Amino acid sequence: MSKEEAIFKLIPAFRKHGYEGTSLTMLSKATGLGKASLYHYFPGGKSEMAATVFDYIGSELGKSVLKTLQGEGEPKLKIQAACESLREFYDSGRNSCFLAIMSFGEADKLFHDKVKARLELMIENLAKVLVEAGIEKEIAKIRAQDAIAQIQGALVLVRILDDTKPFERVIEGLPGRLLG
Amino acid sequence: MSKEEAIFKLIPAFRKHGYEGTSLTMLSKATGLGKASLYHYFPGGKSEMAATVFDYIGSELGKSVLKTLQGEGEPKLKIQAACESLREFYDSGRNSCFLAIMSFGEADKLFHDKVKARLELMIENLAKVLVEAGIEKEIAKIRAQDAIAQIQGALVLVRILDDTKPFERVIEGLPGRLLG
């Protein structure tokens, strides 16, 4: 099994159970590898697995959403395309966000800086496009933050209410709220 | 030690570490009681402790925010007062919300219905005031949901960015967005 394949199989486990809620036994079952084999790929154990998954997810997000935002084109179109990427990325809100997952308990202790850096990166990329669209820099940053907060909040609601509509609504309204 | 006193001391532990991240050892230290003494107050163990804390927090929220919303008076003023209660309740965003905490991993398995019911109660109460203010019922429900999502999202950002401004901003703008 390739390392990437292993990473791929670890994702849903961490997503569903959170960092502390995911045991090596679960990760072993999820991958089909024995515990000891997991340590072959991830000598640092569970924390390395989580960190690797986090980075992998981040690079996936970079390839879709951030790539879209950084490309050429009309800001409004780029934002619309990015929203569509976000919908896929979060599977209409059914996928929890690793930023939120990793911001609690022991995961927060281990990965706080990493998580913060990723969130700031997303905010910056989004704000940049708003500036391209003629919005003042400080306003742009605030709108970008609020947009990401809306997404995070919608993910919480979807999880609790078992209903993807709150997420769909946020995505629907996002371009308008970002561009004013 | 009274049971209420014990509950009170359990709160910050669960808030900080989440359900699975909080061990009986932590809860023992937080209360100053031995593990066995905790079982005197909570025979159901950790899950009963968490459920009791969740209900306690819910009743606190009922006494402040929901009470304000259900009282007599101008809808706009009630909403403004409720927002102020929310700011205190979440300590400007420094307190995580138990709805979010309990919506992951094992806690979700144990408490999903309880959590969902509480969230729906909050949405209904908020929507009711909007209807009083002359807003159409379906719109009111959606706005109430979105408002709570914004709060939840802001709490995530505050945690990760170590900055309460996203939360303050949401609270500031909430009455306006709710009433249109």
Add this chain to the structure above:
DNA sequence: GTCTATATAGGGATAGAC
């Protein structure tokens, strides 16, 4: 690279003295 077997620590929970 994957396994079985195991080490060691900590988890939740209980018994029973006081």
Add this chain to the structure above:
DNA sequence: GTCTATCCCTATATAGAC
């Protein structure tokens, strides 16, 4: 009501064979 001592289980992690 609170404690000490303990039970059993699962957790993470490692050793070493194949």
